[in-house]
Amino acid sequence: MGDVGPFKGSAVHVFKKNLDLTGVIEHIMALDDVEIVDVAQDLDFATDLAADVVFVVAVDNFEGKEAAGGAVEDLVDGSAAAAADSIHAVEFRQVEGLLFRVGEELGGGSRGEGRGEREGEGNLGLTLGQGKELPSSSLSKMAAIAISFLMLFSLIASTLSHTQSPTFMAFVLNATALPPHDSFDYIIVGGGTAGCPLAATLSLDHRVLLLERGGPPHLNPNVMTQEGFIPTLRQVDPFHSPAQPFTSEEGVPNARGRVLGGSSAINAGFYSRADDQFYNRSGISWDPNLIERSYQWVEKAIVFEPELQSWQSSLRDALLEIGVQPYNSFTFKHSLGTKIGGSTFNSSGHRHSAADLLNYARETNIKVAVYATVERILFAPSDSPTSKENAIGVVFCDNLGRYHHAMLREKGEVILSAGAIGSPHLLLLSGIGQRNYLSSWGIPVVTHSPFVGQFVYDNPRNGISFVSPMLLQHSLIQVVGITDSGAYLEASSNVLPFPTPVHSVFMRPPSSPLYFSVASIMEKIIGPVSAGSLGLVSTEIRANPSVRFNYFSNPVDLQRCVNGTRKIGELLRSRAMDDYRFWGWSGGDFRFVGPGLPENQSSDVEMGEFCRRTVNTIWHYHGGCLVGRVVDENLKVMGVGSLRVIDGSTFSISPGTNPQATLLMLGRHMGLKILKERMQKTTI
């Protein structure tokens, strides 16, 4: 029978939720030309066994396309009624001449500590009777045996979790270990928020190389915890830290992820889907079914319901008190009012990121290289009427300074997922940009694309911070107020060590540090409409390009900020905030850290001046390779062939309150879309 590992030589069915395994197995056994050779089960160990189980039944021995197709149709529509309800959006796929059918949850997992922390499991997990024929009399026993095995695995896995490398590390290599030349169907530049789900998805049918300039996230303890959020942003250096610092031309410090998982591995973890208007406004050609499926795929794997901390509860109460209504409780959806969003930190404060989605890759089809910095995209003349040049591969450099060439196979593509700074930067250095500008840098022009690096946006963040009279827990964003005046309201709280007076005469230094808490309320404006640009400072990819965001250059943005900061004023005056005042004989005051709001909050001029003076970033910068300007609706780079950009650089507006949910979804969505397109082309 040979290797019946994940999908190879098998028709594979994925079922989920409360499946009566016995019925399915018996049904398959009754089909001609079909023989069960393997039962594999994919189960998230932290989830209730009965409530959310993924069963994978692999069938083999079919004569060919018709037989397999018929068998699968029978299975879905026929007498396995118990199973039929549980099968999700099944579709056919052809791999290496074999037809198999894949359920919606292909490679998917469920909420919980996640597959990322499991050891010793392949893509489909536990297998029983692999390569052996199973007598039908033993079938009902099989389910029970399988479940016992799963429980055993569950026990072992939960013991191993937190002490082991994530599963995906089985196919992550230091770039130094890669050969100087190799070829792939898809070469993805940037193992970030969109790049990881994209690579995992494409690897299901194709040979994929994912190139990431940073290292694995779990090697850095600060990256992996909620408390490590600020230290990660502080412990920066120009070339190696997981957070790469950069400062915009207007002097606002900023950061971008340089680690497997990208910015999702250094961010504040808040997870909230795009607003409904975003999909139309983005210009991207979406498949509505894939949007929902892709969100769910991400959410099951790496998103959690946060336990509200006291400061976050106070913000929620204050938002409701000032009329940011209705209360939408916990939801991933974007609607007007106050809500609790998702978090990529679990209840222990342990981070999950896009890197964990690599657990759903097909291991035999993917290579992930870390410490691999892509320096150039390679092109060759094409005979297509729409493009003179096609991307044919990339050149990347490893940590030892050695160069490697990764080349495309026939019909392959290079896909940039290097983020809103990284993707336009790499296009420019590869000769795609404004002709005269490139020539002035001595870069040979591949195609004249005047808008590369133009229309770069950053949503300004403004707000206040104050010392809390009581100690608060650390909290990153959990609650958001979605107002109707163009601003979103969010909050965080930090515990900081109290600086002890070194030479105090009256006081002995304390044996352990004292702590105090700082609470912050911030507003982020929607959009923004003020656009900036990005330019080269050298031809070295490791050096940050120069970025100017032109914060508030459009008065619409300033008015939105005035509206948002006014709301902060209202929040401070709410009863829910009284606990955070220091009370004296003359009343209660906030002890602000940094500037407080202007006295006269009814003055647009004073509030506008506050916005300009205190502008900061919320790290939601985007643009630089906009749809309709640099890439088309399928995110293909216009003017050249075999090259796409799939990341936040294609957005002209930041989706929803916070972008990572949409970017994670985008990676999965585009991966599925590309698979589907290629499959349709092969079938025709």
Ligand SMILES: Cc1cc2nc3c(=O)[nH]c(=O)nc-3n(C[C@H](O)[C@H](O)[C@H](O)COP(=O)(O)OP(=O)(O)OC[C@H]3O[C@@H](n4cnc5c(N)ncnc54)[C@H](O)[C@@H]3O)c2cc1C
């Ligand atoms: C500090 C911070 C806090 C944030 N907080 C939140 C939040 O709470 N919620 C939220 O929704 N969003 C948040 N965001 C924003 C969100 O994380 C980003 O918008 C999103 O992750 C960007 O995704 P991306 O795929 O476009 O790029 P990224 O995730 O940044 O991925 C780009 C990847 O490409 C790699 N790369 C770049 N150039 C090269 C090259 N030449 N060769 C190889 N690899 C390369 C990078 O190392 C990186 O891994 C935050 C961002 C930051 C920085």
